[in-house]
Amino acid sequence: NRVTCRDWFQLSLKEGFTVFRDAEFSADMNSRTVKRIEDVAYLRTHQFAEDAGPMAHPVRPDSFIEISNFYTLTVYEKGAEVVRMVRTLLGADGFRKGSDLYFERHDGQAVTTDDFIKAMEDANGVDLTQFKRWYNQAGTPRLEVSEAYDAAAQAYSLTFRQRCPQTPDRAEKLPFVIPVELGLLDAEGNDLPLQLAGEAQATGTTRVLSVTEAEQTFTFQGIVAKPLPSLLRGFSAPVKLSFPYDRDQLMFLMQHDSDGFNRWEAGQQLSVQVLQELIGQHRRGEALKLDQRLITALGTVLGNESLDPAMVAEMLSLPGEAYLTEISQVADVDAIHAAREFARQQIAEELFDALWARYQANREVSRNTAYVAAAEHFARRSLQNIALSYLMQSGKAQVLEATLEQFEHCDNMTERLTALAVLVNSPFEAERAKALETFAEHFKDNPLVMDQWFSVQAASTLPGGLARVKALMQHPAFTLKNPNKVRALIGAFAGQNLVNFHAADGSGYRFLADLVIELNALNPQIASRQLAPLTRWRKYDDARQVLMKGELERILASGALSSDVYEVVSKSLA
Template sequence: MADAQTATQAPNVTRREDYNEPDWRVPEIALDLDLDPAATRVRTTLWVERGGVHDRPLRLDGDGLTALSVKVDGAETMDWHMDGPNLVVPLSGSAHTIETEVEIAPERNTQLQGLYASSGMLCTQCEAEGFRRITFFPDRPDVLSRYKVKLTADKTRFPVLLANGDPIAQGELDGGKHWAEWHDPFLKPSYLFALVAGDLVANRGTFTTMSGREVQLGIWVRAPDLAKTDHALHALKLSMAWDEKVYGREYDLDVFNIVAVDDFNFGAMENKGLNVFNSRYILADPDTATDYDYDAIAAVVAHEYFHNWSGNRVTCRDWFQLSLKEGFTVFRDQSFSADQGSAAVKRIEDVRGLRASQFPEDAGPLAHPVRPDEYIEISNFYTATIYNKGAEVIRMMATILGPEKFRAATDLYFDRFDGTAATCEDFVQCMEQAGGVDLTQFRRWYSQAGTPRVSATLAQEGGRARLSLRQLVPPTPGQPVKEPMVLPLKLKLFGGFTGRPMCDEQLILLKEDAQELLFENLSETPVLSINRGFSAPIVVETNRTAKDLAFLSAHDDDPFARYEAMQQLMLDTLVTSVTNGGTDHAAVIEAVRNTLTDSALDRAFVAEAVLLPSDSFIGDQMAVVEPEAIFRAREALRADLGKALEAEWRAAYEGSLANRFEYSPSAKGARRLKTVSLGYIAASGAADADQLAFDQFSLADNMTDRQGGLTTLVNGASPLREEALEAFYQRYQGNGLVLDKWFQAQALSTREDTAEMVERLVAHRDFTLSNPNRARSLIGAFSVNQRAFHDVSGRGYRFVADQLIALDKLNPQTAAKLIPPLGRWKRFDEARAAKMRAELERIVATPGLSKDMFEQASKSLD
């Protein structure tokens, strides 16, 4: 059960300014675990050393542990006491050996933190503070230790015993038990500890490092899933080679293992030498995984492997520095993914994700800096700001330094801080030293929350043009006044008549509130291309006309800027339609036609460029979100695009029909454009659209096409809709990961009865709140369905609040991450806002509420 946090209790707040060095360090730890789902015995030996001159006792963090015995220097002692959940041992000398024994029950651990049971195996998740649920320890990231681990378990039930590091010994015991010992020679914090015990098989491989060492690789899964692991193993090898080539980082152990787990709060975990993964980011075959799934698996495998250096060999001093490892590693995995396929499409996908999750976070009650100043529950800071905005901060520094200096800076960082717990400041100082730059002002990206807004006005004056730039960082909770940021803006001018570049791309560092640039000797009217490649994570407002945007969507030589111009044209049209009623769609239709029929463009890029902005992103542009009006305006534009360009959509669709499954950039692009085209054909009202969708669904040789057909049908009213849903369920009812797609497709439906349908699905025999993936697939998906969730009746708010209160009793961490959609109540009309706020108040008033939920819900009320 969760630790209770009643609404009347004042929660403990951890503040960055209060950081102190550890009183005691633990250079060595030995763990002996006798594993059993009902009762696991954990015997721990700590070699502790006093840090500095003081007389403070040894304090060991615990959570739900009972000390069965405590020894100091080999002798039983009673000179200890409990301070709440923590063990306190007075010590007089400078170095001691401490032995403790506790008993825990993994099968009752529904929080999925610490040691828990999942689908017949035992596994761990210790980030951020899960190790204290296994044994008493100073559970903080700046206490670095070398670990020796002995695992003992029933051999029939748990034939495979894995832990961090390299295996050093194993053997048999009486009573059908066996044991295995593992040693990790590298210092690591407790959050990187891991073990897995289960009836597993491995897809094995090898990798030869750049120094010639052979590393044994293993992807461990249940036997029926073995055939679905080839893609993950291949991605791991690619990642290891890429990190050597791009960053010069070589793997350092003799083995590297990954284990797939069904019940997992995160996507994956980078535990040293033993990564534990949510199954959705390991298992893939054409019948059950979409192209998105394949891409996500490769990205997450890369991300966790890259952590071996950016997170493990160099870790965080404290949790306020979380983006030191996560932002940097997201940047690394994004760069890796860009190198594996279309860099332009990858950048589009990353920016779309940033705008969908991080921009709203920055504009809401939960806004916080990339390096926060305080928290109640650290798990609540595993956010889009820490990860995705943090990656953009790294990208900006890489842009400012350039490739060679950035590589020199990362080499300096890894070499200087190897084996230590570092800070964001340490990283920035390495950028300055190796790059020869002053990043004093740039550091505000770490301390100021909020998404900067830049207005860019280009005015022609005869043969010259003046570009006026202004920046504003809006107020956020606790930060009403902001200082100017350093904004690296890539820009270029194009001739409005010829389409030719009128200057080379320039990198401008906007550092002041306002700045002007002058362009001379212009022979024709210029059109501005700005924030090319999304060089800064900002909102840009320009005086470009619809004609200018349409022009750039056809002529800009930067793929992202070309995409951005199309999206801005669509967005402007839709916002005007919502605020002023119907509007002319001709400019959008013609721009889409030009893109759709440009044979020189990659089909994956075309598919991204012709997609309309989402309902939620349209709402983000408005002072007051109007869900129903936004939905109607978007559907009207989709219908007009479908009708006006029906011949072009059908040509694009039919051009991809012969595409049989292969995982390649060209094949993925064809499948993507195929389903996008199908959606527009359906939007046109074509008589055969439902049959086309059903045929795609039923005849598909891969999940991407099958899900594309199903999603199109789910949004409509055809009798084929129910037939497809039933067929999909019958085919995959034994596969939890695929059933998540079935639940999610219905939760995201644009139909008027979606709220009613989702309420029924909660009672479905395959729905459970105990599995985080399943909860996210229905509750999480529904809460971002703007039209359905924000039904004016308020039933969507009540439904989600009910589910989160129930989920909090099982898994506070997962529940708390689903709060943000309710917290955006200030963006809506008074009636909706009142209903959303009432549900937040009901959550906060719930007896026994976890501190995870209390923090998120109470902050959302501000």
């Protein structure tokens, strides 16, 4: 707060820096790799969707009707990624020098993002003029990578092609500065020393390449056999990367990559390829058949006792339905849900014994250890809980018994809420109802915990989701006048429960539009925030597009709209 923003357009100057700082603190306190995975998964699911929608805007917006609409993931999360890229380009020491100069130079002043970048330039003797496009160009850049190997010359080349799709602010985009951290793996999975053409000797096994042109090629020398590239290590830039990995190469990277983030990323890419194959099978009306390589890969991870349990938990997590929607040209909600549930079912069946063993071992420690807010305990509980969520897919009595035991006898909210969520999504109606009643009775005087109770039920993908949400709106603990309650119930339903919200009859859309019209008079800011799922109407099939667009038009015609709601609806329809 000693250096503040000159005007609202500079909001990310403070907020992007703060989110970055918070992430670094959490990474130092716990697992750096797991923290990075969590942040990137959130960014790619939610901020990338914002960048691809009608409300896309630069990290430093050029204009706004209502500033409250710009407390966004782009300003905060993407803003943090921009700060992170500065550090990646300058190195930790260079970034610290720049930060020290920035605070020394501007203490007690109100400044701009240009002043922040200028301090980084002056402290390090570099020119970041082109880099500043990250602040004034909206959208998520696409980075396509191709390879070529010349065995005779022992030279391996990577060609990068960058482009950024049209966004509401502008059609044509100039090339960004994209820092690509990478390594090259040999046939045994070892990192190769990296020597670029023109260099006298190799420097390290991980390098940061600065991609600054629309198309740019880098050639490595002294490569005796064709390697496998490990690209964008640590997710060094907020871009959509594509490289033609096949499934065997992805399995190899999962097992051997020295970069923890990229081991997870290889697993995610493998999962996406397998899930997209299942989605295609569902759309064609074929019987679903899961590629066994995914089971093999996850079984290997599950059996690796030397891996951090938190890392195992992350690698077992399939890409979510929202992310699968985000990467689809046209999102088939029903096929995505069916494919992902089928994959979870198959994993649970084929890896049941391994999942059960890991669950039992971790739960045993939990039963005999008092709750401690420490990284190793977080890790143990995260693996225990994801194992339980898979195990319930089996519907076995022993899993129900274990879930009830965890729900009733755990000493922390993490385990209790997971057990409740597993029960809420299970076929065991009587046990589900009793657990919900018990939880509500116990925590009825704790509003924040009751928000979790609402969210768990709103996000349940079992049939009848909208009816459950409408019934919960009549609960004494719910009120439309409390933004937290609205986010917990309505937000969770529309944002997380895609298969129910996107019901083919449009009932979810009508429900949300009615709520937005009502909230417009009560709290315009929360009303505009709840609109986000409807603003992405172009992502879906023709029938759903018509229904979603119709609800936006109905909101627009509903009377005196606040500037908050009007800006979002009008831009969505433009």
